[in-house]
Amino acid sequence: MLYAILAYHVESEVMSWTKDEDAAVMAGLRKVREPLKAKGHFGPTARLDGTAKARTLRGPGAGIVLDGPFAETKEQLLGFYIMEFPDEAGAIAAARELRKVNPSAVYEIRPIKLFLPADGFGATAAET
Template sequence: MLYALLAYHVEDVVVSWTADQDTTVMANLHEIHERLTADGQMGPAARLGGTKGAFTLRGPGAGVVIDGPFAETKEQLLGFYVVDCETRDEVIAVARDLRKVNPSAAYEIRPVQLFLPGSPKEATHALSDYVRGAS
């Protein structure tokens, strides 16, 4: 099953890191990425830009564009991973590995279903096959 690991952190803490501190955290995370890739579990991942560049579309009809993400928590969503794990315990172990090298981050874990309008639900397996490198 595919899971999204949403990485939350207090953005002011992350931007206060020196270049060396940031490089160290990213290098440590990369070691986990390499292991997950070798195990065929790593899907797309991204480090998101700062919330100062974010904007939100909300409201009825065409909606209104508002500057900022307007998260209602102290932490902001700073990145995400998509991993392929067989069990809930397995994906929790992956999140714990990520947190070991970035201990002040929080990881929200959600099952992922591929959204392909008009396609049968089984199309979700296409994303799972992509993560595993199958054609």
């Protein structure tokens, strides 16, 4: 079963990190990723840009494009992981490992009902 682990955080807190603080968190997350990747659990990962750059499309017909995500919370979706485990317990354990190195983040674990792989898509994108 594929699981999406969605990473939420208080955006202003993350954006206030120094370059070194951010690099330290990302290095810790990479250390968690490597053993999961080696076991074939870890799939694509994305770190989203700030919500000030987000747009929402809603409404009838072609819809209207609005600025922002309009979440009613301080925490925003800042990124996500796609992992594969035989059951939910494996996904929960992986989220706990991620949280050990980023303890103020919130991780939502959701089964993926449909996954359409895009082989090679983004292969040239630089990892940040």
